[in-house]
Amino acid sequence: MRTQVGIIGGGPAGLLLSRLLALQGVDSVVLENRSREYVEGRIRAGILEQHSVDTLVAAGVGDRLRREGLEHSGIHLQWPGTRATLDFPALCGRTVWVYGQTEVVKDLVAAQLAGGPPLLFGVSDVVPEDVDTDSPRIRFTDADGAPQVLGCDVVAGTDGFHGVSRGLVAGGGGQQVFERTYPYAWLGILADAAPSTDELIYAWHPDGFALYSMRSPTVSRLYVQVDPAERIEDWSDERIWDALDTRLALEGWSVNRGPVLEKSILPMRSFVSTPMRRGRLFLAGDAAHIVPPTGAKGLNLAIADVTRLATALVRLLQDKQTDLADAYSDAALARVWRCTHFSWWMTSMLHRSGDEFDARLQLAQLERVCSSEPAARELAENYTGLPVEA
Numbered sequence: 001m002r003t004q005v006g007i008i009g010g011g012p013a014g015l016l017l018s019r020l021l022a023l024q025g026v027d028s029v030v031l032e033n034r035s036r037e038y039v040e041g042r043i044r045a046g047i048l049e050q051h052s053v054d055t056l057v058a059a060g061v062g063d064r065l066r067r068e069g070l071e072h073s074g075i076h077l078q079w080p081g082t083r084a085t086l087d088f089p090a091l092c093g094r095t096v097w098v099y100g101q102t103e104v105v106k107d108l109v110a111a112q113l114a115g116g117p118p119l120l121f122g123v124s125d126v127v128p129e130d131v132d133t134d135s136p137r138i139r140f141t142d143a144d145g146a147p148q149v150l151g152c153d154v155v156a157g158t159d160g161f162h163g164v165s166r167g168l169v170a171g172g173g174g175q176q177v178f179e180r181t182y183p184y185a186w187l188g189i190l191a192d193a194a195p196s197t198d199e200l201i202y203a204w205h206p207d208g209f210a211l212y213s214m215r216s217p218t219v220s221r222l223y224v225q226v227d228p229a230e231r232i233e234d235w236s237d238e239r240i241w242d243a244l245d246t247r248l249a250l251e252g253w254s255v256n257r258g259p260v261l262e263k264s265i266l267p268m269r270s271f272v273s274t275p276m277r278r279g280r281l282f283l284a285g286d287a288a289h290i291v292p293p294t295g296a297k298g299l300n301l302a303i304a305d306v307t308r309l310a311t312a313l314v315r316l317l318q319d320k321q322t323d324l325a326d327a328y329s330d331a332a333l334a335r336v337w338r339c340t341h342f343s344w345w346m347t348s349m350l351h352r353s354g355d356e357f358d359a360r361l362q363l364a365q366l367e368r369v370c371s372s373e374p375a376a377r378e379l380a381e382n383y384t385g386l387p388v389e390a
């Protein structure tokens, strides 16, 4: 087997990269170690920045997003007794869209299987080789158990945080890892309940942070801050709803309850591995960096990385120019660090550490963001996403 770009990982980053390359005449093959059903069912992110929406629409996979996605023009920031609203269009001229990562992946898989580049599910033992040469290859075992070798010009490591690609970049020397593990986690539920709020609510509360978000006009996605050592078995649906009622409480308003469709605990971590390239192996998305979900940046960063990487690879493979490929890691990392800072800042402002001094600082910061236009604008610009430059 031979292709121009061998893509390891069929999450949003890998699938979108393949799509963007195909639209510009570059061949690729996507190797995914899970099944289609598993990849399409994985509940994760749900907020798309303006640039992500524009990219998906321009890539021809935005029809359902535009039909079923919910455009949001702000967020509510809350602390006991106060619910303030940030108006994004007024502050920065941009909006965000609520559209689940599962739906983005379904749209990309459908486009790929309808005459797009090959997408192989259920592969195993994926090993990139010879990435320091101009003709790397990927060894893997296909879904029928047959060993295969995929020869290519470039390998894209879009295999998420637990993939094989980052380790190979580290093996090239000069790797630096920057990491922060937070002393809290999110317990998230997906509920068959119509949202009782127009915008997402980010709530500071003495018991801990809570987030009210949604996936559709009938499905809500809600989170409460918990200790990372908590066990999901110890949180009955009733206990979760009660915690949400307490932390999101506001006079004359209540949380709509409904059957819980899914629940899980998500640890929170910031992680950046540099560089995002070794020879002909390029990393993108969670393979290179992780952010805590408070700033809704993970999926959007993955989309920004591959938007930039696709442009660089087209130039490398079609024009034989190495400038954008050489600039890729530093340019992508500049956005990664901006988003890492924003995600850390939102996390630090909203989560209870148990320390009362911290709590007063957080409340002072929240009041500042909700009373000062420049402070609100800073949040709005980062939340809705800065434009991606080629």
Ligand SMILES: Cc1cc2nc3c(=O)[nH]c(=O)nc-3n(C[C@H](O)[C@H](O)[C@H](O)COP(=O)(O)OP(=O)(O)OC[C@H]3O[C@@H](n4cnc5c(N)ncnc54)[C@H](O)[C@@H]3O)c2cc1C
Pocket: 008, 009, 010, 011, 012, 013, 014, 031, 032, 033, 034, 039, 043, 044, 045, 046, 047, 101, 126, 158, 159, 160, 161, 162, 163, 164, 266, 284, 285, 286, 287, 293, 295, 296, 297, 298, 299, 300, 302
């Ligand atoms: C549990 C969870 C919940 C999250 N919730 C939120 C949220 O609420 N809000 C938010 O903004 N972000 C959230 N995120 C972050 C966001 O979902 C990620 O940033 C996004 O999925 C990154 O996309 P990606 O394509 O880079 O990686 P992934 O989506 O992880 O895709 C990587 C793909 O590579 C495949 N793969 C892995 N190893 C191999 C291999 N060896 N060979 C072949 N294929 C391989 C995987 O199966 C996967 O399909 C969450 C992440 C997780 C893990």
